[in-house]
Structures are given as C-alpha cells and as structure tokens.
Amino acid sequence: MPADLSPIDKAKFVAAKRAVDLIEDRMTVGLGTGSTAAWMVRCLAERVREEGLRVTGVPTSRRTAELARQLGVPITTLDDAKWLDMTIDGADEFDPALNLIKGGGAALLQEKIVATASDQMVVIADAAKEVTQLGAFPLPVEVIPFGWQTTKALVEEMLVAMDVMNRDVTLRMNGEAPLVTDEANYILDLHLKRIGNPRQLAMVLNQIPGVVENGLFIDICDIVVIGHGDGRVVLRDINSGETEDGRVDFAPTDNIFTDLGD
Numbered sequence: 001m002p003a004d005l006s007p008i009d010k011a012k013f014v015a016a017k018r019a020v021d022l023i024e025d026r027m028t029v030g031l032g033t034g035s036t037a038a039w040m041v042r043c044l045a046e047r048v049r050e051e052g053l054r055v056t057g058v059p060t061s062r063r064t065a066e067l068a069r070q071l072g073v074p075i076t077t078l079d080d081a082k083w084l085d086m087t088i089d090g091a092d093e094f095d096p097a098l099n100l101i102k103g104g105g106a107a108l109l110q111e112k113i114v115a116t117a118s119d120q121m122v123v124i125a126d127a128a129k130e131v132t133q134l135g136a137f138p139l140p141v142e143v144i145p146f147g148w149q150t151t152k153a154l155v156e157e158m159l160v161a162m163d164v165m166n167r168d169v170t171l172r173m174n175g176e177a178p179l180v181t182d183e184a185n186y187i188l189d190l191h192l193k194r195i196g197n198p199r200q201l202a203m204v205l206n207q208i209p210g211v212v213e214n215g216l217f218i219d220i221c222d223i224v225v226i227g228h229g230d231g232r233v234v235l236r237d238i239n240s241g242e243t244e245d246g247r248v249d250f251a252p253t254d255n256i257f258t259d260l261g262d
C-alpha cells in the first residue's frame with residue numbers, strides 16, 4: 001500500500017468504501033465519474049472479486065467504463081438497464097438540502113441522466129465539498145458547439161436579468177482547444193461565487209437554446225457519505241433525516257491500488 005496516500009485520498013477512499021457497502025447482490029448500479037468515483041469502482045471491484053457480488057454497472061463516462069472493464073466490474077448501457085437500483089457518484093459541492101454542483105469532470109450530462117434513472121443517488125465526498133450555499137465552485141453548463149458564443153451571450157444576458165452579481169462565464173479548455181465532452185459538446189463554467197436560488201437557476205438555464213444540461217442536481221441526491229482523512233465517515237439520508245456517524249478502517253488491500261490512473 002502506498003504509504004504517502006494523502007488525507008484527501010483517504011477521505012475519498014473511506015466514503016467510497018462505506019457507499020459500496022450499501023450495494024446488495026444483483027443490483028444495477030450507476031458508476032459515477034471523477035477521482036472519488038474511481039475509488040468507488042475499485043472498492044466495488046474488490047467486492048466482486050472477493051465476495052462474488054453480482055452487480056451490473058452503468059458507467060457515466062468513457063473513463064469510468066474503461067476503469068470498470070480493467071478491474072472486472074461487469075457493465076452495461078443505460079439503454080439495456082433502463083432503470084437502476086442505485087447510483088454512486090462524487091460531487092463538487094453539496095448543500096444542507098443535498099443539492100449538488102457536479103460536472104467538474106465534464107460528465108454532468110450522463111451523470112444526471114443515470115442518477116435520475118436510479119431509485120437512489122448516493123453521493124460520496126470528502127468533507128471539503130460541504131457548503132452552506134452552492135456556487136463557490138464554478139457551475140458547469142454543457143452546450144452544443146454550434147453557435148456556442150451565442151449561447152454564452154444568452155447565458156450572460158439571463159444572469160443580468162436575474163440580477164446575479166458575479167457572472168463571469170468561461171469556455172472550458174483542454175490545452176489550446178475547447179474541452180469536448182463524451183457527447184461531443186462544450187462546457188461553459190459560470191463563476192457565480194454563490195447561487196441564491198439553485199432550483200430557479202437550473203430551470204432557467206435549461207430554457208436557453210444551445211444549453212444541453214447544467215450541473216445543478218436538485219432533489220436528485222438521497223444520501224451523502226462524507227469521508228474524513230482520519231477514517232471517520234458520516235452518512236446523511238435526506239429522506240429519513242437520519243445521520244450515521246461511523247468509521248471505516250483505512251486498510252485497503254494492495255489490489256485496490258493496481259489502477260491509480262486519475
């Protein structure tokens with residue numbers, strides 16, 4: 001086991017491990033995208049290997065599909081699965097109502113479709129992702145490349161009309177070129193600092209021609225599992241109102257480190 005794993009990676013690992021314990025035999029599970037979700041795929045692969053857990057994963061990105069394949073987690077498409085028991089995914093921010101900002105890894109479109117098609121969405125996060133108000137993390141908005149500058153201008157106009165004070169909008173780049181998502185779209189990042197009414201903003205953004213989807217996940221997340229660097233794990237369930245405070249031993253097997261590519 002690498003001795004130099006950072007506290008943040010330990011926090012991501014323990015959150016992922018606790019969430020993977022929620023998976024039952026024969027479930028169909030949405031597999032999120034990002035560094036925390038990658039820990040989840042590794043922990044899930046362990047259960048498949050060690051316990052013979054029968055699970056079918058629905059990946060939310062090409063990256064996650066590739067990792068699942070490498071680690072031997074059976075996967076299918078959303079069209080095949082149609083409906084899922086659970087999705088486990090990371091987030092860039094979550095608020096007290098478990099509303100989220102997602103899309104830091106540019107997979108928000110597939111992530112939202114898969115999470116919405118699931119009985120339960122479980123978010124796994126290190127404690128730094130918890131905020132009282134969303135918006136410090138730039139809000140990703142997926143737009144089609146055709147006429148993206150017009151779409152950007154329309155987004156800016158809408159932010160003025162909504163009296164949003166901080167409204168810098170930038171095109172996400174990948175080196176010199178625009179970043180292209182798995183669905184061949186672009187991402188606009190909205191630097192808003194704080195979002196007063198996330199529900200309203202999410203609805204208004206999706207009315208703009210050229211906008212495919214936005215990274216606000218409203219009323220989608222059911223459970224958040226918050227990991228800490230010392231092994232403490234807090235699980236909050238928005239439906240039952242219950243909070244569980246526990247620990248996960250940081251004792252991953254060597255196997256789990258075989259694919260630390262992120």
Ligand SMILES: O=C(CO)[C@H](O)[C@H](O)COP(=O)(O)O
Pocket residue numbers: 032033034035036037089090091092101102103104105106107108111
């Ligand atoms: O929304 C996402 C990808 O589109 C990720 O879940 C989000 O960016 C969190 O990533 P990480 O776990 O690496 O912090």
